Amino acid sequence: MINGGHVMIYDRNTEAMNDFLRHVLGLTGVDVGGGRWMLKVPPTELAVHETEGEGSFAFYFQCDEIEATVKEIEGRGGKCGPRADRGWGVVCEIEGPGGRMLALYEPRHPTAHGG
Numbered sequence: 590m591i592n593g594g595h596v597m598i599y600d601r602n603t604e605a606m607n608d609f610l611r612h613v614l615g616l617t618g619v620d621v622g623g624g625r626w627m628l629k630v631p632p633t634e635l636a637v638h639e640t641e642g643e644g645s646f647a648f649y650f651q652c653d654e655i656e657a658t659v660k661e662i663e664g665r666g667g668k669c670g671p672r673a674d675r676g677w678g679v680v681c682e683i684e685g686p687g688g689r690m691l692a693l694y695e696p697r698h699p700t701a702h703g704g
Contacts, residue, residue: 594633594635596630596633596648598689600686600687600689601687602686602687603624603625604624605686605687606685606686606689607624607626607628608686609667609685609686610626610628611626611628612665612666613662613665613666613667614650614662614665614667614683615661615665616628616629616630617629630650631650631651632701632702633702634700634701634702647692648691648692649680649692649693649694650683650691650692650693650694651693651694651695651696651700652693652694652695653695654695655672655679655681655693655694655695656672658693658695659672659681659693662683662693667683667684668683668684669681669682669683669684669693670682670683670684670690675694676697677696677697677698678694678695678696678697678698679694679695679697680692680693680694680695681693681694
């Protein structure tokens with residue numbers, strides 16, 4: 590029985606990315622040694638969307654109220670882009686170390702975890 594998932598970010602500066610995820614986005618976790626962290630992510634869902642081209646993967650952090658979440662992230666030194674209403678939700682990008690962009694959205698549809 591599947592009991593979890595494991596999301597990976599590949600980055601040249603793992604220390605900066607771990608610091609960003611922990612201190613700016615507020616994720617908690619455990620130091621498993623050698624500067625490697627296993628961070629807890631909130632309940633996560635998996636969806637399959639149709640595409641014309643090659644398949645790909647995307648990860649979006651979800652929130653209940655995007656404006657409040659952006660304010661929280663920016664209060665910790667993060668930088669968020671403009672919000673865009675996509676109908677199914679409001680999205681924005683969060684700038685991580687080295688200019689890596691992470692996605693955040695407030696869904697406007699039922700979620701698998703009841704949010």
